[in-house]
Amino acid sequence: MATTIAKAAEDATAVTYAARVEHVSKSFPAPGTPGGRQRVLDDIRLDVAPGEFVTLLGASGCGKSTLLNLVAALDQPSTGTIATDGRPALMFQEHALFPWLTAGKNIELALKLSGAAKPERRAEAERLLELVRLQDAHRKRVHELSGGMRQRVALARAPAQDSRLLLMDEPFAALDAITRDVLHDELTRIWSETGLSVLFVTHNVRETVRLAQRVVLLSSRPGRIAREWTVGIPQPRRIEDSAVAEVSVEITEELRGEIRRHGQH
């Protein structure tokens, strides 16, 4: 009986989100206007469910990175609240690996910081490198790897960080189309194998539809949630799939409308 009550209490307090953004606004000093402020984000409400893959889409400068940085707790909202289930893992366009360490040691370090015992670390790092098809790079130093390989190591490091939420800010924007395509496959595989939640920022509509379960479109000046779509196309998707193209056309239309409304190009 006592156990049942304890279990019920535990369920009642169980976290039902990976990230919860409630009525968040963010202002920065306005350039060229002494004392003035510009409101970049306005009344954002967004939940990312456990295991969900959400992309944040919007025109350049609409506040996507600002919102991601707030969820990462790299900055504070002007008003509103943000909560995450544990500390998120981050992945940016720049890989942020330790260049003097090998690929394997970069992952082992993340495992160490998340409390993994020493004997397990080596085998787990190898397994994660295999997941991104980089098993031969274990002993290679980061500076010996290509840009695509570095991002794959960064991707393999994400599940090593004992986080339930992965925040990604245009992580593949600097890569060529073929390498990006391979990384889309690997990210989708890691996401489905680990059950991580992902919040992924991009202005690439095709990339959004290739990856997301849910697409959130931000308007500009100030950034507000303009529209959301659920993408029901089964994974694994290909960027050239006709279903991906069809949904991309619809979302691009809406994005164009947003850009027109705000006089951007």
Ligand SMILES: Nc1ncnc2c1ncn2[C@@H]1O[C@H](COP(=O)(O)OP(=O)(O)OP(=O)(O)O)[C@@H](O)[C@H]1O
């Ligand atoms: N620390 C800051 N101080 C002042 N203004 C800032 C700061 N960070 C962002 N901004 C402003 O906030 C607005 C939104 O920037 P943000 O980088 O979030 O946009 P974005 O949608 O991620 O753009 P992009 O797709 O081009 O990366 C821009 O006008 C930017 O100049």
